[in-house]
Structure formats: structure tokens, C-alpha cells
Amino acid sequence: MRQVPPDVRRRELGGPDPIDKRLGGSRPPSPLARLWGLLRTRSALGLAPSLTPAVIFLPLGFAMGPSVLGWLSPALLDRLSLAVTIALAVLGVLVGIALGRELRQVRQALGLFLAASMESAVTTLMVAAAALFFIRQTGMPLDASIVGFVLALGLCASSSSATSADPDSEPAAAVATRVADLDDVLPIALAIVVFALLAVPTGASVRVMTLAPPIIGFAVGLIGWLLFERAESGPERVVYVLGTLSLAGGAAAYLYVSPLAVGLVAGMTWTLLPGRVDRVAENDLRRVQHPVVVLLLVTAGASATFSVAAIWLLPPYLLFRLAGKVTGAWLAAPFLDVRSSDLAAFLMPPGVLAIAFALNFAQMLPTGAGQMLLASVALGTAAFELFAMFVVPQWGAGRRA
Amino acid sequence: MASHVPEPQSGRETRLLVLVVGVAVVVLLLLARWRYPYSDMSVVTPSSAPLAGLAARATFDEMSGALSDVVGRVSPLTVVVPLAADSDVKTRSREAPADDEVGDDEEPMPEAEAWGLAVRVRGDLALMYVPPAMMPIRDGESVIDVVAHDPEREIALLRVPPAAGTAGLDLLPASVRTFPGFTFAAALSATSIGPTVQPVFLGRAESLVDPRWSHGVLPASVGSQLTPGTVLFSLNSRFIGLVVGAEDPIIVPAPAIETLMQAMETPGSAPQ
Numbered sequence: 074m075r076q077v078p079p080d081v082r083r084r085e086l087g088g089p090d091p092i093d094k095r096l097g098g099s100r101p102p103s104p105l106a107r108l109w110g111l112l113r114t115r116s117a118l119g120l121a122p123s124l125t126p127a128v129i130f131l132p133l134g135f136a137m138g139p140s141v142l143g144w145l146s147p148a149l150l151d152r153l154s155l156a157v158t159i160a161l162a163v164l165g166v167l168v169g170i171a172l173g174r175e176l177r178q179v180r181q182a183l184g185l186f187l188a189a190s191m192e193s194a195v196t197t198l199m200v201a202a203a204a205l206f207f208i209r210q211t212g213m214p215l216d217a218s219i220v221g222f223v224l225a226l227g228l229c230a231s232s233s234s235a236t237s238a239d240p241d242s243e244p245a246a247a248v249a250t251r252v253a254d255l256d257d258v259l260p261i262a263l264a265i266v267v268f269a270l271l272a273v274p275t276g277a278s279v280r281v282m283t284l285a286p287p288i289i290g291f292a293v294g295l296i297g298w299l300l301f302e303r304a305e306s307g308p309e310r311v312v313y314v315l316g317t318l319s320l321a322g323g324a325a326a327y328l329y330v331s332p333l334a335v336g337l338v339a340g341m342t343w344t345l346l347p348g349r350v351d352r353v354a355e356n357d358l359r360r361v362q363h364p365v366v367v368l369l370l371v372t373a374g375a376s377a378t379f380s381v382a383a384i385w386l387l388p389p390y391l392l393f394r395l396a397g398k399v400t401g402a403w404l405a406a407p408f409l410d411v412r413s414s415d416l417a418a419f420l421m422p423p424g425v426l427a428i429a430f431a432l433n434f435a436q437m438l439p440t441g442a443g444q445m446l447l448a449s450v451a452l453g454t455a456a457f458e459l460f461a462m463f464v465v466p467q468w469g470a471g472r473r474a
Numbered sequence: 475m476a477s478h479v480p481e482p483q484s485g486r487e488t489r490l491l492v493l494v495v496g497v498a499v500v501v502l503l504l505l506a507r508w509r510y511p512y513s514d515m516s517v518v519t520p521s522s523a524p525l526a527g528l529a530a531r532a533t534f535d536e537m538s539g540a541l542s543d544v545v546g547r548v549s550p551l552t553v554v555v556p557l558a559a560d561s562d563v564k565t566r567s568r569e570a571p572a573d574d575e576v577g578d579d580e581e582p583m584p585e586a587e588a589w590g591l592a593v594r595v596r597g598d599l600a601l602m603y604v605p606p607a608m609m610p611i612r613d614g615e616s617v618i619d620v621v622a623h624d625p626e627r628e629i630a631l632l633r634v635p636p637a638a639g640t641a642g643l644d645l646l647p648a649s650v651r652t653f654p655g656f657t658f659a660a661a662l663s664a665t666s667i668g669p670t671v672q673p674v675f676l677g678r679a680e681s682l683v684d685p686r687w688s689h690g691v692l693p694a695s696v697g698s699q700l701t702p703g704t705v706l707f708s709l710n711s712r713f714i715g716l717v718v719g720a721e722d723p724i725i726v727p728a729p730a731i732e733t734l735m736q737a738m739e740t741p742g743s744a745p746q
Contacts, residue, residue, distance in 0.1 A: 203502055210506035214690075216652040216729075388505055396498040403491045413487045439652035 126366055127425065128458045131451055134374020145375040153372050157432055159322030160365040162336035163358060164429050166318065168261065169290075169340020170351050171254045177344070182255075185248075188405035189255035192420070193231040195404060196397030197260065201227030203393040204386065213385060217442035221270040225434040226386075228260040228267065229450045230394040234424020245411045249419030252409070257426050264331045264433065271437050285330045290338025293321045297339065298346050301353045314357040326436075333433055366425050373428045373451050376435070376444070383448035390453045395421075422461040423454045537658070537673055540709050544660040545671045547711040551594045551645060553634045554664045555618060556586030557608045584611060591664035592632055593705050593713065595645045595735055603703040603718045604630045622738040627686050628702070628718050631738045646735065649713040649728035655679070659697070659714055662705045672699060674706070687726055688733035694723035 137144045145153075175182035204223040208215060215222060233253040269282040297317045304310035321339055325332035344351040377383075399417045406413035431450035435443035590610065592602035604610065604623065610630060612618055619633040661674040674697040681690030694700040694717050702723050706714040715727040726734075 203498070207502060207506055211508060211510045213510040218651075382510075385510060389502055392498040392501055396495045399491050399494045403487060406487070412484075414490055441652060 126370055127423075127428065127454050128462070130367055130370035131374040131428075131455050134371035135377060135451075136374075137371065138375030138377075140378070145371075150372065150376055153368070154436065155322070155326060156368060157372055158326045158332045158436070159319055160368050161429050161433055162318050162322040162325060162332040162339075163361065163365050164369075164426065165261065165331075165333040165336020165338075166321075166340035166343075166354065167336075167358060167362070168254070168257050168333075168426075169337040169342075170344050170355055171340075172258050172337070173341040173344025173351065175251075175255060176341070184408055185251055186255050186258070188408045189252040190259040192252065192398070192401030192405045192416075193233075193256035193259050195401035196231040196394060197224070197227035197263070199227075199397035199400065200230040200390060200393045203389045207386070207389045211385070213382065215442055216439045218270060221267055222438065222442055222446065224263070224267045224270070225430075225438070225446060226390060226449070228264055229427050229430040229434070229446070230390060230397065230423070230453070231260045232257055232423050232427040232430060233398070233420040234422045234426065245415040246419055248409050248411050249416055252405070252416065253420055253424070256420075258337070260430065261331070261333045261337050264430065265334045267434070268329070268331050268437055271434075281328070282330050285328050286325070286334035287338050289321065289324045289328070289330070290335040291342055293317055293324075293335065294339040294342025294346070296320070297343055297354065298348065298350050301350045302348055310353065311357050311360075314354055315361075318358075329437060331433055333429060369425060369428055369432060373432055373447060376432075377448040377451045378444045379448050379452070380445065382441075382445045383452065386445060386449045387452055390449050391456060394423075394453065394457065418461075422458050423450075427454050541660055541671050541673055544707055544709060544711050545662070545669065548660075548662065548707050549669055550637050551713075552662060552664075552669045552705065553592045553594065553600055553602075553618075553632075553637075554666070554668055555590045555592050555602055555610045555632065555634075556612075557588045557590050557604065558584040558586060558611045560607045560609045586611065586666075589664040589666055590703050591662060591669055591705050592634060593645065593716070594634065594637075595731070598633050598636055599735075599739075600632045600634045601716070601731060601735065602630055602632060603716060604628055605702065605720055624734070624738065627734065628720065629716075629734060629738075631735070645713050646728055646732040649732075650708055650715075651729060652727075655696075658709060660707045660709060661697070661700060662707060663701070663703060674698065674700060682724065684724065687730040689727055689730040691727065691730065692725040694719070694725055696725065700725065 134145070136142055138150075139145065139147055172186075175186060201223040204226050205219065207213075208219060208223070233256055265283055265286050269279045297314070300313045300317065301310055304313055317339075318336075321335045322332050325335045340351070340354075343354055398420050399413070402417035402420060403413040406416045409416065427450055431447045435447040437443070438446060588605070588608065590602050590604065590608075592600035592610075594600045599621065602610070606625070606628065609623075610618055610620060610632060617635065620630055621633050622631040624630070655676055655678050657676055658673050659676050661672045662669045663672070664670075676697045679692050679696035681692055684691050692715075694702075700706075700717050700723060702717050702720055704717040706717070706725065708714055713728055715725045716731060717723050717725055
């Protein structure tokens with residue numbers, strides 16, 4: 074494994090600059106000065122800000138929501154739910170395009186994909202098992218299928234974004250970024266099953282809910298493949314792209330199936346079919362990617378009701394997501410040529426997809442359970458993003474010193 | 475990448491894993507010793523389906539159509555059962571000759587004093603509300619057996635004749651699991667010629683803890699005209715609950731009915 078200079082990772086994550094360090098020891102900075110230095114250093118290096126969108130927009134959404142300022146009323150949030158569904162389909166497409174490109178190089182990507190899936194499966198199972206044990210032991214009331222609920226919580230926990238580092242900063246960050254891209258695929262596929270579990274448990278409905286996402290996704294993919302490259306102008310193509318995604322989200326909402334899964338299949342279809350339709354879609358989606366992220370985070374923050382139940386569920390979620398990521402990384406790292414502690418550290422931020430999963434399941438779960446899940450995951454996401462920002466840079470410091 | 479022999483983990487990585495997992499398990503075991511402080515879930519404003527905002531608003535004609543549709547779909551799931559005074563039924567039973575002397579057709583039965591609506595929950599088993607001092611009686615040719623009767627909860631489990639389209643039926647798992655507040659529901663009740671339906675708007679209500687029931691129940695005042703014996707279905711024909719209680723009517727939700735059903739099928743056990 075290539076040795077990385079000890080200061081590189083600290084610099085990328087916003088720690089003391091290596092030149093400053095060599096000029097001599099100084100007093101430890103105050104927390105405020107440290108935060109300011111963190112942001113300024115990353116901006117100067119041209120890197121993405123350390124404060125991830127979740128840390129900013131979740132609290133902002135909560136402040137704008139019915140619990141505080143009331144600017145986003147419950148009626149408005151209800152009306153936003155369709156936009157959220159389409160936004161989830163957009164996220165699914167982005168994951169699908171990334172997976173499709175990895176699948177083009179099957180031999181090189183297979184090991185990475187399996188390792189990423191193993192890591193996400195371990196996290197899902199550990200969080201689900203801990204939540205199941207905790208809910209049963211404490212007698213916490215739940216107005217939903219307990220198996221479906223804990224699996225949904227586990228799937229939210231499995232998401233990773235690797236936003237705490239630039240992918241080019243060091244080999245471990247590059248590998249972690251690809252793992253973070255690919256570890257969302259298994260949860261999205263499993264979400265199809267969880268949706269079926271949470272739905273009306275009749276044989277016909279389970280079959281419909283299991284088969285509908287891939288069929289709709291493939292149909293949407295074919296429609297996009299036929300339309301996008303034949304558009305006569307850029308604006309016409311944008312209309313086709315957005316219309317196709319609206320179709321994906323609307324069909325998923327109508328059938329109560331996962332829009333993430335529909336988008337994933339559509340994105341994979343566009344990538345694997347001949348032509349450059351995946352690039353066309355990606356270019357157009359890039360324009361709406363940031364508004365989509367903001368919409369999801371603000372809506373999640375405003376919709377979350379921080380009830381006693383949500384707070385009650387938070388400790389097992391935080392503890393076992395941490396334990397799951399460390400265990401998953403420990404199992405996957407030998408196959409990826411990285412240290413497991415590095416991999417676990419980079420996979421710690423849940424990113425937007427955790428919120429997307431939570432919003433997705435909250436639409437399907439009964440109201441009480443849905444709000445509990447959304448609030449727990451929102452709090453957990455913000456906590457892990459902060460954890461990644463302040464603690465992860467120190468994670469390997471002792472080892473490298 | 476994965477094209478080489480996996481690198482063994484160092485001791486530090488393994489120690490980190492054991493430490494993190496160990497701390498998580500220990501803290502979980504400690505936290506799990508506490509009991510959740512609130513036993514009931516309060517009713518919250520439900521969110522609507524994603525496409526609901528785009529759907530056209532229902533008019534009265536559409537409401538009529540929706541209710542007719544519900545009745546058409548759930549009628550096979552219901553059985554109208556005649557009821558008679560309990561004392562009358564026992565008196566007639568004592569006066570009736572033995573089976574070897576008089577055939578079943580000649581067994582005298584009291585006249586029906588009221589009608590109740592039983593809802594098929596699984597196969598040929600149906601649950602119904604039985605008012606105090608009343609008992610289900612047979613209706614003409616159809617044979618209705620009382621499998622179990624719980625006078626405290628005023629519920630009887632009946633074995634009813636099979637009906638077309640109910641083979642393999644299992645109603646409760648497909649029922650509404652949480653109270654659908656701020657919505658219209660179909661309230662079915664019995665008449666001598668079959669079930670009838672009324673639209674009922676279910677508003678907001680706080681759930682009540684009743685020691686007789688395993689889950690929180692709701693006061694029947696959450697909707698108008700909800701009398702004991704009324705069976706509630708959502709407008710998409712999913713079972714919501716049953717109104718019971720001659721003195722203080724309450725809506726017993728489907729999960730509580732499910733628990734009671736299991737207890738009644740297992741003699742000697744009581745619902746938790």
C-alpha cells in the first residue's frame with residue numbers, strides 16, 4: 074500500500090496546515106477559530122466546503138417548518154410530497170448511472186461492488202437487529218410492521234457519502250468514494266422488498282410491489298432512450314428529461330413503490346443501452362441536482378417531529394451505525410487494499426441518500442412510525458456529519474504521528 | 475482493487491472493531507433496561523399520498539359512488555346475524571326436545587329482536603359485537619356456531635357459512651394499522667335485508683388506554699352516528715375497526731381485534 078504523507082489527510086480535512094505545523098508548536102485553537110480555519114482552509118484549497126448540506130439545510134428546514142417559524146405549513150409540505158418523490162427518482166437515476174458505468178467494467182468493479190454491498194449489508198443488519206431488540210425490550214409502541222420498520226431504519230443507516238474528503242486526496246479516499254457510490258445499490262434494491270413488507274400483505278400486492286419498480290424503471294429508461302437523443306434543441310431535451318423523471322416519480326407514487334428503485338433501474342438502463350443518453354441525462358440533471366438536494370433536506374427538516382419516540386430510538390441508531398460501519402469496513406477493507414479504520418472513517422457521513430431513504434419510507438409507513446423514522450434519521454445524519462467533520466480528521470492522527 | 479490476495483487486518487484495526495462493537499452492545503443492553511415512558515401513541519395529523527394534491531376533489535356524486543363501491547367489495551366479508559335476548563335463547567334451549575326425538579328443522583328458535591353485523595376475519599370465522607344480554611341465533615337455513623363469546627368485551631367469535639370469494643381470506647393483516655384521522659370512512663351496520671353503509675368523517679381524537687384491549691382505542695365520538703356494532707372500513711375497503719361498548723362506545727382498531735382473535739382461538743389465554 075502506498076504510504077501517504079502524514080499531513081496530507083489532515084490538510085484535506087481541514088486540520089492544521091503542514092507548513093504552519095513545521096513553523097513550530099502553537100496553542101490549540103478555540104473551537105470557533107478551529108471551525109473558521111476549517112472552512113477557510115478548504116476554500117483556499119478550492120475544495121468543497123466542510124459544512125455538508127445536511128448540517129446546514131436540515132436545521133434550516135426545521136426552523137422554517139411548522140414546529141418553529143411555520144413558513145412551511147403542513148399543507149405546503151403535503152403538496153411538496155410529489156416533488157419529493159420526483160426528487161427521489163432523480164437521486165435514484167444518479168446512483169443508477171454511477172452503477173451502470175461501474176458495470177461496464179464488470180471485472181474491475183465486481184470486487185468493489187461486492188465489498189461495498191457487504192459493508193452496507195452488515196450495517197443494515199446490525200442497525201436493524203439492535204433496533205428490533207431495543208424496541209421489543211423497552212416496550213416502545215409502533216404502529217407499523219416491526220420487521221419492516223427496523224429494516225427501513227437499517228437501510229437508512231447503511232447509506233454513506235464519503236463527503237469528508239476529496240477523492241483525489243489519497244488512495245483511501247478514492248476507494249472510499251467509490252465504495253460510498255456503490256454501497257447504495259443494495260439498500261435501494263432491498264428497499265423494494267421493504268416497501269412490499271410495509272404494504273398490504275396479500276400475495277398479489279407483494280408481487281406487484283416487487284415487480285413494479287424494475288418494470289417501470291425499464292419502461293422509463295426505454296422512453297428516455299428513444300426521446301433524448303432525438304430532441305432538436307437543448308430546451309426540448311430538458312423538457313423530455315424532466316418529463317421522463319416526472320413519469321418515473323409519478324408512477325412510483327401512484328403504485329406506492331420506491332421511486333429510488335425506479336430511478337436506479339432507469340439510470341442503469343440509460344447507461345447500459347447503446348448511445349450517449351446517460352451523458353445527456355446526467356448533464357441535464359446536473360442543473361437540478363443541487364436544488365433537489367436542498368429540497369430533500371429542507372423538507373426532511375421541516376417534516377421531522379422530534380418526539381420522545383424519535384429521541385428514544387436515536388442511541389441504538391447512532392451506536393450501531395457506527396459499529397456497523399466499522400465492522401463492514403473491517404470485513405471489506407482486505408479486499409480493497411485500504412486500512413479498515415480509514416475506510417470506516419471516510420464512510421461515516423451518511424449524506425443526502427440517508428435522508429432520501431427516510432423520506433421515502435416515511436411516505437409509506439403509517440404516520441407515527443414514519444415521523445419517528447424520519448426524525449431519528451435526520452438527527453442521526455446531522456450528528457454523523459458533524460462527527461465526520463470534527464472527529465474523523467483526528468481518527469488516524471494518533472496512528473500517523 | 476480485488477485482483478490480489480486480501481491483506482490481513484492489523485491488530486490495531488481489530489482492537490478498534492472490538493472496542494466499538496463492545497461499547498455499542500454494552501450501551502444498548504444498559505439502555506434496554508429502561509421501559510418506554512409512554513404506552514400509547516397520540517394521533518397526529520396524517521400526511522396525504524404524494525399524488526393526492528393533483529387528484530380532483532370528490533363531489534357528493536363521487537362520494538356516493540365510492541360508498542357503493544365499498545359496499546360491493548366488503549359485503550362478502552360481512553354476515554348479518556340475528557340476535558335474541560340471552561334469557562329467551564336459554565329458555566328455548568331448555569324446552570327444546572333432544573336431537574334424537576326432533577330433527578334440527580323442528581328445533582324452535584326465538585324471533586330475532588335485533589340484527590348484528592359480523593365481519594369475516596379468516597376463512598369461516600367471523601367476529602361481531604354482541605350487546606349485553608343478547609345472543610346470536612341461527613337464521614333460517616344458515617348455521618352459525620358461536621365458537622367463543624367474551625362478555626366482558628362484548629365480542630363473539632362465530633363460525634359462519636362460507637361465501638363466494640372468501641376462500642383463503644385473511645382480513646386483519648391487510649387492515650388499516652393506524653387511525654386514519656381527518657378522513658371519511660364507510661360505517662357498515664346491519665339491517666334485516668343486508669348490510670348498509672353511511673359515510674362518517676373521522677376527526678381528531680386522543681387514543682384511550684383501556685385495560686381490556688391490547689392497543690389504544692378511540693372514543694366513538696370521533697365520528698358521528700357511530701353506534702355499537704358498526705364496522706368501519708376505509709374508502710379503499712380496508713378494515714379499520716369495530717365499534718363496541720353499550721355504555722361508552724369505543725372504536726377498537728384492527729391490531730387490538732387481531733390480538734383478541736388470537737386469544738379467543740386459544741382457549742385459556744387472555745389478550746395482553
